[in-house]
Amino acid sequence: MASSSYTPQELMVAVAAREIQDGDLVFVGMRLPILAYAVARNAHAPSARGLFEVGLMRDQPAAGFLGTMGDPPNVVGALWATRMSNVMALMAQGSVDLGFIGGAEVDRFGNLNTSYVGDPAHPNVKLPGSGGGADIAILSRRWVTLLRHERRRLVDRVSFITSPGYGDGTPHWRKRNGLLGGGPVAIITTLCVLRFPELGGEAYLASVHPGHSVDEVRAETGWDLKPAGDVPETPPPTEPELTATRRFDPEGFWTRSA
């Protein structure tokens, strides 16, 4: 059932969709995860619900293309249109099973930086900031980040932790620091999937996308990335996954741009 022709983003959407379990309440966020929710909901997770920090809950994908989570198609059919603080309340109660966060820079312990490259007082690059990222990273039960795999983006340690993963990687760092949720479970990149040990800590290489190699991934990663034994190939998107992706992104706004 695997398709031979798909973009890296389409594969990332499929991999992200597989992280959604049936019945999950998913803090969806923006961009590729909006498509991942749509794919999962149409395939293996028919009762997954989506929560959007703009103030929406849904049990099915929107009937029109979404450039942002706040676009009007996302409101029609919504189960709840409310304030952000109410949506955050559910997450603070531990009711959000899975969150997605877009990453600019991630480190070996799953910490995300979307704020500053370099000294915050005189940054080399000012990134847009947390948005809801820090909230998801701290409060959702488990979370996943997606980013383009480049050596400058997968770094040994981020200089600024916007959205905490496992901190300094010492055991129980999250619990010691009072973080409610369980932390990151996967980093989905354009080349591979990284995962974390059951109790958190350092990311390992869990699968490599078709057409790429372990060596290539390691060369593009800013720390000495450990493979987990024999690294399997990431299963490519199935036809139903691709069909659903293309239905919700008919112009390739998210999945066929550079």
Added chain:
Amino acid sequence: MASSSYTPQELMVAVAAREIQDGDLVFVGMRLPILAYAVARNAHAPSARGLFEVGLMRDQPAAGFLGTMGDPPNVVGALWATRMSNVMALMAQGSVDLGFIGGAEVDRFGNLNTSYVGDPAHPNVKLPGSGGGADIAILSRRWVTLLRHERRRLVDRVSFITSPGYGDGTPHWRKRNGLLGGGPVAIITTLCVLRFPELGGEAYLASVHPGHSVDEVRAETGWDLKPAGDVPETPPPTEPELTATRRFDPEGFWTRSA
């Protein structure tokens, strides 16, 4: 213009209405103050607005009789139907000019007890509690209470302060204890009107209702009530005041019962 025939409650409504200044935002509460707002709004305070803790703001009296502030006629024409916490937010910001509180027991410093007579652990009488009374007493800019004048109700010191007035009566007690609002300005009873010095403290006798005397008032008061010089008579309700009162309480539910 004074009418010769009115009930004590009708006089209390008129006196309470005169406390409302044009443009005031009034935390209205229940019973007689609902009528007082209606009377004031129809007479000298055409731009006074009423706020109700149930979650309503109005700029005119309701078109039907109100047994409670939450009755359906109070919603029609409302300028805002919202949550209680939003109404309380306005009061916490100091935006409420005047509040009304129903009293069971009041003391010489204007403290109200609507909670317990006797030891709270084993009360002689359990009263209903604060409702919004404590909030109004603490947060509104100035407030007024109305109660039946009986010696057991106007006491030297209440045993339980539900809604604080001027505490122990020492200078700046409210400020020292962090209370935002200015405190009580009048106690309107079935016999008279008590007022407070500019900076708060002990209530004095400001006027006596027609048909009653200073001696009678003092005999029915549980502390050595001081008159302010020659005590005038409370001006009786005018015809317009009575007409408005009777329009909004046509059956005498609030103003003609025992």
Added chain:
Amino acid sequence: MAGKVMAMAEAVHRFVPDGSTVALGLALEPLIPFAAGHEMVRQGRRELELVGPISDALFDQLIGAGCVRQVTAAWVGNVSEGLGHCYRRACEERIPRSLEVRDHSNFSISLALWAAAWNVPSLPTRTLLGSDILATNPGLVAVDGLAQVQAVRPDVAIVHVQRADETGRAHAWGPLGITEEAGLAAGRVIVTCEELVAPDVILSDPNRILFPETKVVAVVHQPGGAHPSPVQGYFKRDHAFYRDYAEQSRSVDGYLAWLERWVMGVPDRATYLQHLDLATLRVSQHRMSEPVDYGFE
């Protein structure tokens, strides 16, 4: 998904066990779920902890029936009539049993529920300073010139609304009091409604949906379920009924006779309603809201 629509008896049996902390009467005077409360009495519920802002007679009835161990509220009585006689007897004479009271103000009970909704131990406020409520309720503490209001987390919130669908998405209108924070704070929500409508009706206006459906465990179609409290667009407040209850409940015997007639002696709300002059209580002149346009294409 297992069906959420069920009879009142089943909803109370399954989701309000003995010892529950139950939030009720959250819109203050309107939309009080009397039918749900009466079913708790019929089922002999015990050791309940009631949570609410003010309670217009329902808490008093549950206390008189011996269902209640603790009350966390700003005001308990009969709004148009005054004192709650069963509440007085329980506090003053331990009849029918002793009662623990956690006093709040209206603002502070709201904040206690917001604290639970946001999952923090407490929230600060400027109210309660100088009040003995602050000194006597162990869930309230003065710190650094502010009152800290500890979270109150109901096991279940029961709300009566004008309309809901089978998944528990509910539309309510009129003043809402502390309904929203109570629903978010509660572990689960029981919705009782005047009308059980198609999901399309509810989803046509998602801004008016009170709670996430994930909180709602039961939907009870119970027309008249809030009587004698008012329901905007459906029922006026039955002032005389409150007055009658106030008078009868002055004595234990009078209360028990009232309870027999209106609660124990009727199997359900439908039978209860047969004893009322519904025609005079029903709202007959409609005032419809202007629709809004959710179009997107």
Added chain:
Amino acid sequence: MAGKVMAMAEAVHRFVPDGSTVALGLALEPLIPFAAGHEMVRQGRRELELVGPISDALFDQLIGAGCVRQVTAAWVGNVSEGLGHCYRRACEERIPRSLEVRDHSNFSISLALWAAAWNVPSLPTRTLLGSDILATNPGLVAVDGLAQVQAVRPDVAIVHVQRADETGRAHAWGPLGITEEAGLAAGRVIVTCEELVAPDVILSDPNRILFPETKVVAVVHQPGGAHPSPVQGYFKRDHAFYRDYAEQSRSVDGYLAWLERWVMGVPDRATYLQHLDLATLRVSQHRMSEPVDYGFE
């Protein structure tokens, strides 16, 4: 009461002086008051402190125009395109001037406004623990295992809504983000609206009214005033316009050319709209909400 209905130029002139703390873009991606922001640029407003959750391009435009001294927000950029180029230049190169940034998360900026709405110094939360946002923003402090979020009190909040009446009572629908707490927290509110309607329309549904009218100081009838952001029932989001802005604003010259074309070179929003293909942006298929009944007799 002095009339509140006025032109955008007057509203900005009177109620958004230099140095104001201005809350904008409070519903996140929809209902962004771009027309108000552009008028601030035309009037040469300076030393503003901007407050918002995320900002979809409007903060970037105001920063590029040199209006802004400080930003208090969770995210500043271009939601569908990514980075905010003017924001980057200001932070990295002080072009056109230096910028102070107070980082928040979405949840914490909401709480900062609730703190102001309830007039308390701060509110506690479980978010931000372990984030360097907590370490670097002086308005955030870790105390006893919680983050304390200090109040943020805007001088003025500007909201674009679907409809309002002459007193500023406003109906908005779709997701509302942090609109409500920002309006309550702000000293005053400017309402810009697609439709200026009769009070009867608004008062027919008091539950949908956003703020107390006592907060509202100006009402500007400004159809299309949120373009390129979407307005449920009125306008789709203009994705291409955001893309175009992102591309042009990569360079200072490109940004200034964009600004000249869309802001400085047009006197008002009506003229701006003449340059757009409004027919393709307008919502034409209506989806009306089911009315509710506010009857009482």
